[in-house]
Amino acid sequence: MEQRQKSNVAEIDRGIYDIKNAFTYSQKSDQGLNEDIVREISKNKNEPDWVLKRRLRSLELFNEIPNPTWGPDLSGMDINKITTYIKPKAGLATNWDNLPDDIKNTFDVLGIPEAEKEALAGVGAQYDSEEVYHSIKQYLVDQGVIYTDFDAAIREYPDIVRKYFQTAIAPNLHKYAALHGAVFSGGSFVYVPKGVKVDIPLQSYYRLNAPGAGQFEHTMIIVEDGGYCHFIEGCSAPKYDVTNLHAGSVEIFVGENATLRFSTIENWSRNMYNLNTKRALVQAHGRIEWVSGSFGSKVSMLYPASLLLGEGASSETTAISFAGEGQNLDNGAQVFHLAPNTSSTMNAKSISAGNGVCTFRGVVKASQEAAGSKSSVSCESLMLSENSRSDTIPVIDLATDDIDIGHEAKIGRIDETSIFYLMSRGISEQEARAMIVRGFANPVAKELPIEYAVEMNNLINMELEGANG
Numbered sequence: 446m447e448q449r450q451k452s453n454v455a456e457i458d459r460g461i462y463d464i465k466n467a468f469t470y471s472q473k474s475d476q477g478l479n480e481d482i483v484r485e486i487s488k489n490k491n492e493p494d495w496v497l498k499r500r501l502r503s504l505e506l507f508n509e510i511p512n513p514t515w516g517p518d519l520s521g522m523d524i525n526k527i528t529t530y531i532k533p534k535a536g537l538a539t540n541w542d543n544l545p546d547d548i549k550n551t552f553d554v555l556g557i558p559e560a561e562k563e564a565l566a567g568v569g570a571q572y573d574s575e576e577v578y579h580s581i582k583q584y585l586v587d588q589g590v591i592y593t594d595f596d597a598a599i600r601e602y603p604d605i606v607r608k609y610f611q612t613a614i615a616p617n618l619h620k621y622a623a624l625h626g627a628v629f630s631g632g633s634f635v636y637v638p639k640g641v642k643v644d645i646p647l648q649s650y651y652r653l654n655a656p657g658a659g660q661f662e663h664t665m666i667i668v669e670d671g672g673y674c675h676f677i678e679g680c681s682a683p684k685y686d687v688t689n690l691h692a693g694s695v696e697i698f699v700g701e702n703a704t705l706r707f708s709t710i711e712n713w714s715r716n717m718y719n720l721n722t723k724r725a726l727v728q729a730h731g732r733i734e735w736v737s738g739s740f741g742s743k744v745s746m747l748y749p750a751s752l753l754l755g756e757g758a759s760s761e762t763t764a765i766s767f768a769g770e771g772q773n774l775d776n777g778a779q780v781f782h783l784a785p786n787t788s789s790t791m792n793a794k795s796i797s798a799g800n801g802v803c804t805f806r807g808v809v810k811a812s813q814e815a816a817g818s819k820s821s822v823s824c825e826s827l828m829l830s831e832n833s834r835s836d837t838i839p840v841i842d843l844a845t846d847d848i849d850i851g852h853e854a855k856i857g858r859i860d861e862t863s864i865f866y867l868m869s870r871g872i873s874e875q876e877a878r879a880m881i882v883r884g885f886a887n888p889v890a891k892e893l894p895i896e897y898a899v900e901m902n903n904l905i906n907m908e909l910e911g912a913n914g
Contacts, residue, residue: 460907461554462712462741465683466547466654470573474530476657480504483627486530490596490630495607503616503626510620516804517744517773522718527690528658529628531573537594538578548572555681557650560896565677566645567592571662573655574630585643591636592647595663598634605636609665613696613724613752621692621720621746625661629694632662637672639700646708646894648677651693653717659690666707670700670728677894678709681741682717689717691742697725699733701755706734710897712904713742715771721747729755729784736892739766739776740904748806750779753787753818762791765889765901768801768833769908777806777838782815782848791822794889796882797833798908808840809850816847826856827885829878829909879909 472489474482483504487497512519538544541558552558552570561568567581569592576594585592591602598606616626633649653660660682668674682689691713699705705725713719719742725733735749751760762778780789795803807822826835837854859881867877883890883902890898 462681463683463714464551464554466551468655469534470531470655471534472532473528476528477525478504478507478529478624478627482529486628486630489532492599493603496599499611499616500627503623506616506623507620507627510617510623512620513746516746516775519718519744521688522690523688524624526657526688528655529661530630531655531658532575533572533577535572535577537576539580541578544577548577551652551654552578552650555650555652556896560648564645564894564896565648566643567647569594569633569649571631571649571651573653573658574660576631581647582645588641589638590641590643591634593634595632595634595665596630598665602634602636605667606634606665609667609696609698613698613726614694614722618722622694622722625663625692625694625722628659629661629663632664632693635666635674635676637668637674639669640671642672643674646675646677648679650679653682653689653691656685657687657689659692662693664693664695666695666705667698668700668703668705670703672700672703675706675708677897678707679712679897680709681712682714684714685716687716689714690720691717692720692722694721695723697723697733699725699727699731701728702730703728704732704734706736708736708893708897710738710740710893710900711742711745711747712740712900715741715743717742719745719747723747723749724752725750725760726752726754727758727760730757731755732758733760735760735762735764735778736889737764738889738893738897738901739764739774740908742774743772745774745776748777748779748808750781751789752781752783753789754783756784757786758784759788761789762793763889763892764793765886766795766803766805767905767908768795768797768803770799770801773802775804775806777808779808780810780820782809782811782818782820784814786817787815788819790820792888793824794886795826795835796829796885796905797826797835798829800832802834804836804838806838806840807852810842811845811848813844816845819849820851822852824854825885827882828856828858829882875909879906882909
């Protein structure tokens with residue numbers, strides 16, 4: 446009998462996000478991680494030898510690299526009790542009606558098909574370890590835009606994938622980048638040709654249904670010179686009393702005078718270790734925009750990185766985290782100024798309630814070649830209880846004096862005078878607190894697509910209701 450790792454999960458009603466389907470599959474690996482499992486995954490996907498070699502090298506690195514000695518405690522994350530590959534009982538469909546009813550209904554409730562009809566140029570949907578749905582508007586295909594699942598990209602565009610794969614995120618970056626390199630499965634591939642503007646967003650949604658499992662999707666986005674794309678990522682999983690793991694990777698390549706906007710809401714359940722990795726390489730006068738919300742997971746370690754490689758390259762990070770009872774969300778951003786006249790901004794907000802812990806790590810590094818560059822970091826934290834905690838940890842490493850750097854951090858609690866004022870106008874105390882928290886989060890919400898802004902406000906309301914018992 447399988448032994449699954451127990452996880453004490455704080456009770457909170459997460460509504461539609463906790464809908465569970467029966468745990469069924471057409472194929473799955475044994476628990477744990479070894480060479481046989483890695484070879485089995487690669488064989489099942491009929492991958493070329495160079496991919497298998499990358500997987501096996503990543504496995505070696507995973508076994509060699511220790512857990513980080515800083516940040517949240519990861520001792521509860523035992524890979525020997527995680528199932529790294531689960532193939533659902535569904536093939537890849539281009540019509541929602543061709544999916545099994547349980548999987549289709551899950552995405553229906555999450556609103557993905559409706560969003561596709563109203564506001565998206567393409568949609569990918571992953572269930573456990575495999576993509577089960579993918580679509581793209583024909584007019585983008587006619588312009589040379591490629592949007593497909595990553596497994597298909599390896600088969601159909603091997604020269605492009607091989608050129609870029611693991612160049613933004615090398616498997617020796619850290620232990621969980623190595624883990625991802627060994628067992629990655631699913632994910633999305635986006636290629637925007639030179640000068641093409643993808644005028645309507647693309648979206649991929651990752652749903653992990655299986656208990657005691659890991660999800661390791663690989664997303665690769667390439668925007669050639671002068672191109673534009675807005676990519677939206679959604680993530681969720683139902684609550685179980687066993688440990689789940691998410692260790693996906695996002696590799697982004699932004700060409701000269703190109704822009705990529707990457708929006709995401711990470712809405713995992715409180716038995717999830719979210720150990721995701723995201724990095725963007727940005728060429729001259731290119732721009733990367735990160736907009737993100739982090740909710741739900743038991744432990745999160747996520748620090749999207751922007752490597753500004755060409756003169757005039759820029760990055761902007763707008764982020765929010767909400768840590769409730771039993772959560773430790775250690776998030777942040779990294780910017781590497783590696784060329785002249787580059788610029789970056791980080792605007793981060795965090796909310797902590799119960800005994801939740803929020804930590805923001807902002808890393809700004811500038812090389813000797815970064816003369817004339819500018820960077821601004823702003824962090825604001827709101828604590829809703831006496832037992833909650835919020836920390837800001839800035840790292841500024843400069844190899845040139847010809848640079849303009851600013852850092853500002855604010856930590857505080859809700860002003861009781863404001864609560865009293867709202868209650869005097871007939872608003873309940875609970876709603877008054879929710880209004881103030883939503884107002885605090887609004888600068889992030891207004892940067893998100895409307896459906897994700899609504900989702901974020903719903904998540905905040907759920908967290909506040911949980912905090913109030």
